[in-house]
Amino acid sequence: MIKGIIRLLIICILSGQAALANEGMWLPTLLKKYNIEEMQKMGFKLTAEDIYSVNQASLKDAIVLFGRGCTGELISDKGLLITNHHCGYRYIQQHSSVENDYLTNGFWAMSQQEELINPGLSVKFLKRMEDVTDRVITWKDTIPDRIEQEKIIDENIEAIEREAVENGKYVADVKPLFYGNQYFLYIYEEYKDVRLVGAPPSAIGKFGGDTDNWMWPRHTGDFSLFRIYTDKDGNPASYSPDNVPMKSKKFLPISLKGAQENDFTLVFGYPGSTQEYLPSIAVDQIINQNDPDKVAIRDLKLAILGASMKSDPAIRIQYASKYAGTSNSWKKWQGEIMGLKRLKAVERKKEFESDFTSWVNQSETRKKSYGDILESFKGLYEQLAPYSKANDYYSEIVYRGTDALQLVAKTNPVLRLFGSMDDKQIEKSQKALTVLSTSHFKDYHKPTDRKVFIALFNKYINDLPKEFVPVKLSKLKKEKRDKYLLKIYDKSVFTDQQKYSDLVSTFNEKAKEIFQNDPLFKLYEMFVETRTLNVWPNYAHLTDSIKQVQKRYMKGIMEMSVNKQLFPDANLTLRVAYGKVEGFQPKDGVRYRHYTTLEGIMQKDNPEIYDYDVPDRLKEIYNNKDYGRYADDNGQIRVCFSASNHTTGGNSGSPVINAEGQLIGVNFDRCWEGTMSDIMFDPDRCRNIVLDIRYALFIIDKFAGAGYLLDEMEIVD
Ligand code: ARG
Ligand code: ASP
Secondary structure (H helix, E strand, O other), X not given: OHHHHHHHHHHHHHHHOHHHOOOOOEOHHHHHHHOHHHHHHOOOOOOHHHHOOOOOOOHHHHEXXXXXXXXXXXXXXXXXXXXXXXXXXXXXXXXOOOOOOXXXXXXXXXXXXXXXXXXXXXXXXEEEEEEOHHHHOOOOOOOOOHHHHHHHHHHHHHHHHHHHOOOOOOEEEEEEEHHHXXXXXXXXXXXXXXXXXXXXXXXXXXXXXXXXXXXXXXXXXXXXXXXXXXXOOOOEOOOOOOOEEOOOOOOOOEEOOOOOOOOEEEEEEOOOOOOOOOOHHHHXXXXXXXXXXXXXXXXXXXXXXXXXXXXXXXXXHHHHHHHHHHHHHHHHHHHHHHHHHHHOHHHHHHHHHHHHHHHHHOXXXXXXXXXXXXXXXXXXXXXXXXHHHHHHHHHHHHHOOOHHHHHHHHHHHHHHHHHHOOHHHHHHHHHHHHHHHHHHHHOOOHHHHHHHHHHHHHHHHHHOOHHHOOHHHHHOOHHHHHHHHHHHXXXXXXHOHHHHHHHHHOOXXXXXXXXXXXXXXXXXXXXXXXXXXXXXXXXXXXXXXXXHHHHHHHHHHHHHOOOOOOOOOOOOOOEEEEEEEOOEEEEOOEEEOXXXXXXXXXXXXXXXXXXXXXXXXXXXXXXXXXXXHHOOOOOOOEEEEEEOOOOOOOOOOOEEEOOOOOEEEEEEEEOHHHHHHHOOOOOOOOOEEEEEHHHHHHHHHHHOOOHHHHHHOOEEO
């Protein structure tokens, strides 16, 4: 009884402080102004300068943008960094073959000499960021027309970036925030020699596979290790055997204390993209058109890839990364639809819009600036619907649906430039195409891709109105169409490694013509042309108009919320999200605990099911209870925990940091019931999923016997 009253009291206190809801991805430079007080109230012991500073080493110096869309963090003073297994997946896969199958068996460099180089992979450290709105939007009283405005903005951005790169020393990026109501400059240092140090077998790093992806309870050991190398003087450099491990100026100490319920958590990383300020009509379209369309297209593709992969281990390796990538968003979209419906997101947005309207109606100036916005959205989104459907189909099917057309699309730009190339340039392109061809065909299985091709293109032709389908195809009857499409596919040089490479090696005018007269190339051109003529002009025009209205809408929302701090949508720049370790209630009568254990892995174990096939060595350790210092107070190995940090794609690999600034976990996913957080955050159900850092250490030490790596880390008891 007393317990119940205390609980009730706590709930009242918590809900009274509405700001304790953990929504938001905040700018590290503005924490001092907006967030740090609240963070400290929640338990955080450090200062805003400890997180971000340009004058002293701060947490930000330990964080990298890993590759094109993940986060990683340094965990030693020798450039060792940890990210997710799924972020390193592509590289692990590229080093894998049936003989040397690192995906299945894992990979551990037992010395620095054994670390593997990864051409194309780089990491970026943020040197500093700054608000450059006044330098980008330079007009004052007389406002130029829109075209002129954009020209001025582009020129200003270019000038700012040019200056900031300091003759190539840095990478600089000016990015709009709040739909272009503000601009920030980001200056990075980029390191291009990043080597693979270790990765657990997929049966650990991807345990639960696509079945458990986006779900709790989760048991994935989703981590991999890399090392940054520099030249002898410590400068960023491309790969060279003479390079040395980076001398990191900041790295994260690792806590063995683990994550207790309600502990403060800070996620520091690179969230990719969110859309928190859309109008109701846009959300409605996502729920009822865009997401379902994309899901249905990928349903077809995944069924075909899945069946092929099951039939042959070589195909499983070839398509592992592609399957995971295709399945990932496919599953998220389904969770998103469900979550948005359950939240009644459209209705909630409508309520907000009616508040907005009342606010607008309070003054004539507001009416003039914002009075038309909601009507404009309505008209524009209604017009956009058919074009955005065609656009989704194009990008899901023609652009990224099949291997063969992707090769066409990648070869095409070279062919176009051929006429203007001198011998040297031709030689260079030849080399590039040879590299492309090798990596492409390594992971290409013709019968599989052929099935995908037929299934997807039929869907395209069947589902879209005639005007969006190339005339030649829309006229053909179904039986004839299959035959026609298959003939194209089978005759193409883009589906035949030998023929493709032969043409590349004799890369002359005639070869170019053969490429360009190839039936698949022609088919590709037909689709591109139909899109260019019948979809793109309206699509581009309407989305551009929507962008303009959205910019004004955002401005209005910001004015309306002067007393409430807003965070800008994610845009793959460094952000801080804070919350706490907590479980949640996914549905009536069910409560999810905030952590999982090795016990749960053993419960899921099933050698018959690929995703749940626990390695023998892990079972052995489990049976011997050889847990060392990695067990919790109950003698259990914890695998994952959940927390209430507002995260999104790109936050994968982000450090989850405790109140003392130590690493307690590596972020890698979100819970199914909360995947709508990219559009609307629900503090009751949105949870990020984190690998307990102790599980990573346990795997490195006890499972892989690579304990020497722990020597360079700072592990705090
Ligand atoms: N859902 C996580 C994210 O969006 C993990 C994806 C990788 N795992 C997978 N089974 N496909 O990146
Ligand atoms: N798994 C995602 C990533 O790769 C994270 C997320 O969407 O929550 O970044």
